[in-house]
């Protein structure tokens with residue numbers, strides 16, 4: 225489906241003094257290495273408009289939106305900041321796919337989102353909440369693919385990507401269909417599960433939008449372990465961006481920003497990125513070593529231990545334990561342990577041992593829970 229239409233030659237917004245640019249797969253576009261996820265905009269419209277306008281001034285040229293974020297307000301909050309500049313930007317819209325989605329409904333949604341954003345066309349439109357299982361609903365006669373083809377023929381959309389949650393292997397199968405120009409997946413220092421998918425996307429010329437480069441703020445506290453593993457003496461947020469961009473197959477790191485301070489810091493960090501100084505292979509090696517310290521005794525989030533009779537979310541605790549022990553993110557982990565309500569807290573554990581009997585990795589769940597609660 226990857227086609228380069230003449231209008232793709234439109235000059236995209238850029239500011240080479242402040243921003244780096246990378247190929248966006250085979251689309252022919254150069255996308256800003258920092259892109260703007262609009263799902264965290266605040267309810268102060270004047271502030272949002274200024275924030276978006278400042279990001280465009282700094283050279284950001286990719287904005288990810290959908291009508292469904294922020295209780296239906298995401299695109300309304302984005303639109304005023306795009307006025308008069310939309311043609312030089314890649315603004316991405318998104319609609320979900322499900323068994324009941326028809327070409328008619330998908331088309332209506334494209335039109336509705338264009339209307340809200342005040343755009344004549346989408347340079348990118350995403351098939352959202354996608355998975356390999358949804359493929360028949362994409363391909364069926366009168367289904368989503370028919371709507372995409374028609375919208376492309378009419379110039380309402382130019383390129384198509386997808387986002388969703390599925391296994392890395394299934395997402396590889398999705399991009400191998402040749403139907404998509406980009407893939408949007410979470411990717412950061414502590415979540416590298418889609419690394420094989422990203423590598424395959426690179427081979428196929430499919431653009432990669434890396435979501436959650438700072439893991440939704442988790443990677444904002446100091447970590448000596450990460451500094452040592454990556455051989456950098458930088459704040460964790462900066463190391464997080466450097467890592468994502470060190471992956472040569474990532475087209476852009478998409479950050480959900482809502483303050484001018486975040487924008488300024490992220491622009492600076494991305495502009496400081498130097499591929500010569502950030503060797504992706506060495507960084508991966510450092511991270512692999514950290515992870516190896518937990519050996520086989522690693523929670524795979526299989527959830528076989530659930531449900532716990534005391535309603536404790538064991539995989540959540542195990543995940544926090546990993547972030548604490550492997551990545552040294554103590555402050556962020558402690559904050560999230562404190563945020564777990566009393567009704568779900570590990571202090572409720574009665575020591576019944578059911579979880580450990582069911583755990584295929586023979587993890588000492590009870591010991592971990594006790595240790596975690598010491599952080600409260």
Ligand code: SF4
Pocket residue numbers: 531532533534536538572573574575576577578579580589590593
């Ligand atoms: S040992 Fe504790 S955590 Fe495990 S199942 Fe029993 S109550 Fe739940």
Ligand code: SF4
Pocket residue numbers: 522523524525526527528529530538539542582583584585586587589
């Ligand atoms: S069963 Fe074991 S590996 Fe699976 S989620 Fe529970 S603790 Fe983790």
